[in-house]
Amino acid sequence: MVGATSEPVNPTPRPADPSPSPSAALATDRAPASGKPLLSVVIPCYNEVATIASLIERVRQAPVASMQIIVVDDGSSDGTRELLEGLKADDLTILFHPQNQGKGAALATGFSAAIGEITIVQDADLEYDPIDYPLVIGPIQQGRADVVFGSRFQGGAPHRVVYFWHRLGNGFLTLLSNMFTDLNLSDMETCYKAFRTEIIQSIPICEKRFGFEPEITAKVAKKNWRIYEVGISYYGRTYDEGKKIGWRDGVRAIWCILKYNLWA
Numbered sequence: 001m002v003g004a005t006s007e008p009v010n011p012t013p014r015p016a017d018p019s020p021s022p023s024a025a026l027a028t029d030r031a032p033a034s035g036k037p038l039l040s041v042v043i044p045c046y047n048e049v050a051t052i053a054s055l056i057e058r059v060r061q062a063p064v065a066s067m068q069i070i071v072v073d074d075g076s077s078d079g080t081r082e083l084l085e086g087l088k089a090d091d092l093t094i095l096f097h098p099q100n101q102g103k104g105a106a107l108a109t110g111f112s113a114a115i116g117e118i119t120i121v122q123d124a125d126l127e128y129d130p131i132d133y134p135l136v137i138g139p140i141q142q143g144r145a146d147v148v149f150g151s152r153f154q155g156g157a158p159h160r161v162v163y164f165w166h167r168l169g170n171g172f173l174t175l176l177s178n179m180f181t182d183l184n185l186s187d188m189e190t191c192y193k194a195f196r197t198e199i200i201q202s203i204p205i206c207e208k209r210f211g212f213e214p215e216i217t218a219k220v221a222k223k224n225w226r227i228y229e230v231g232i233s234y235y236g237r238t239y240d241e242g243k244k245i246g247w248r249d250g251v252r253a254i255w256c257i258l259k260y261n262l263w264a
Helices: 023-027 052-059 080-087 103-113 130-141 166-180 212-222 245-262
Strands: 039-045 067-074 092-096 117-119 147-151 193-196 227-232
Touching: 039 052, 039 103, 039 130, 052 067, 052 080, 052 130, 067 080, 067 103, 067 130, 092 103, 103 212, 117 130, 130 147, 130 193, 130 227, 166 212, 166 245, 212 245
Parallel strands: 039 067, 039 117, 067 092, 147 227
Antiparallel strands: 117 193, 147 193
């Protein structure tokens, strides 16, 4: 893996939020006294040449006082790597895996590079909107939470209507996970998970692929950290549009729920 930091460029100006929510105002206004970024955004990326540049710009426009953006290219072969090699900015750290290892492996690499007070996971597609960052990190900033899950199935934000069987599968996996963790989450498999950075950096990540979600849920539950959940928007993709997760990942998730709650 190779880290790329670069000469500064002028980032796209952030548009003003005409009517920020209380959590948005908190996220926008407070920069850490430590001089560290408030938020590290970790973006695992595999063959997302069509969306990664737009996603990075959306992250930059999120109403957060200061950010470190970490992109981990996980062995892309569609031109994503070459595109990322051409991006240079002070706020952008790009790391490369020479071969595809999986989302969990890319996240472990990204977490190790995080220097912000809070770390959040951001998929490289456009299914999750960075405008929701203040909602997700708000409970941590307010000192109420150590970990926050952004639920696609709560709240009044827009949700694209996609696959019935995926929704049923997500519900089953969340229910099974809750039975072992004794949590009452509505969306264990969500991408948007935010952590106090020292917490996520203290947890060894074993799962290389999408098993990261049940693994990390089991591990934070066992530590009795304060976990919150907030409703977020969701703009799901179809498989024609590039969605990657499949039924085999669902089977693996069941195994991970059992493994990390009972034996690991």
